[in-house]
Amino acid sequence: MNQTPRIAILGIGNVGWNLGFRLHEIGYAVPQLISESHSASDELARTLNAEVGDHPGELSPFVDIAILCVPDDVIERTVAMIPEHVAVVHTSGSTPLIEGRERSGVLYPFQTFSKHVRPDWKGIPVFIESNDPSLEKELLVLGDALSGNASVKNSEQRRIIHLSGVFGANFVNHILYMAERVLKAGDSDFEVLRPLLHETIRKAIELGPKESQTGPARRGDDKLIQQHLELLASDEGLSDIYAMLSKSISKTYRP
Numbered sequence: 001m002n003q004t005p006r007i008a009i010l011g012i013g014n015v016g017w018n019l020g021f022r023l024h025e026i027g028y029a030v031p032q033l034i035s036e037s038h039s040a041s042d043e044l045a046r047t048l049n050a051e052v053g054d055h056p057g058e059l060s061p062f063v064d065i066a067i068l069c070v071p072d073d074v075i076e077r078t079v080a081m082i083p084e085h086v087a088v089v090h091t092s093g094s095t096p097l098i099e100g101r102e103r104s105g106v107l108y109p110f111q112t113f114s115k116h117v118r119p120d121w122k123g124i125p126v127f128i129e130s131n132d133p134s135l136e137k138e139l140l141v142l143g144d145a146l147s148g149n150a151s152v153k154n155s156e157q158r159r160i161i162h163l164s165g166v167f168g169a170n171f172v173n174h175i176l177y178m179a180e181r182v183l184k185a186g187d188s189d190f191e192v193l194r195p196l197l198h199e200t201i202r203k204a205i206e207l208g209p210k211e212s213q214t215g216p217a218r219r220g221d222d223k224l225i226q227q228h229l230e231l232l233a234s235d236e237g238l239s240d241i242y243a244m245l246s247k248s249i250s251k252t253y254r255p
Contacts, residue, residue, distance in 0.1 A: 066087070067107060084101075110127060176197075181238070228242060
């Protein structure tokens, strides 16, 4: 196999879109994209000078690795349609290594991606797994080229890492959405939170999240907590979440 394998990307959602542009930046050939929505892949295809197909069975015989950037629940049936000569690599944090293939692997970039928002790839953890030593080596080289931070993690380790990301990113982002709703209800803009968010993340990284916790639940200010709950009385969803998180914080520091 070539030192830099020829890659096809299957699925041009958030991950596939960003991975495609990054592969182009670091000099990997991506001659083919497979996507049900050509509108999502057209811009990427022009940049990569890639062909666009609709079906995994259309993979070119010249492709070495098919990287699957598709939802977890369609990985297995997508793999079944890929010719056997192609190594299959998925990008899921929670899906185990694909069995029943001679060469299968995982390339899991541990980052949140949004289409048309290009992240800084430097330092992003890229977790690798493979059933084939030569493919594992190729994926480690590729992962290091993507971010400079590739390492091997097995399926169980990736599941735990992915779970931590749901708490640390997805849930945190949803809480920020709730903070935005509170601000809008009070005729204030989300921008007012910017300095607070920057400092909160900085302290969590430097001190650790447990040591950097502040706020009424941390210090046991039950009177203020009750005042906040009264302010949220008209929104049962926000009120319930506020009460649940306050209780969890309180138990952490005052068991």
